[in-house]
Amino acid sequence: MEAELKSRFPGVETKLISSGGGVYEIILEGELIFSKKTLGRFPDDGEVAALIKQAT
Secondary structure, eight states: OHHHHHHHSTTOOOOOOOOSTTOOEEEETTEEEEEHHHHSSOOOTTHHHHHHHHHO
16 A cells, blocks of 8 residues: 555655554544544555545
């Protein structure tokens, strides 16, 4: 996913923050845009990129 985001959004900064309990969240400019905990699933291919485009 990191490579996909960097190719679609040049200059994007990504950061992996270790946690427990299977939490997988995507935060853009302080806003939660995807949460595995809330949805009960990982994002589909291209889903995070589409969410970023919607938010910007």
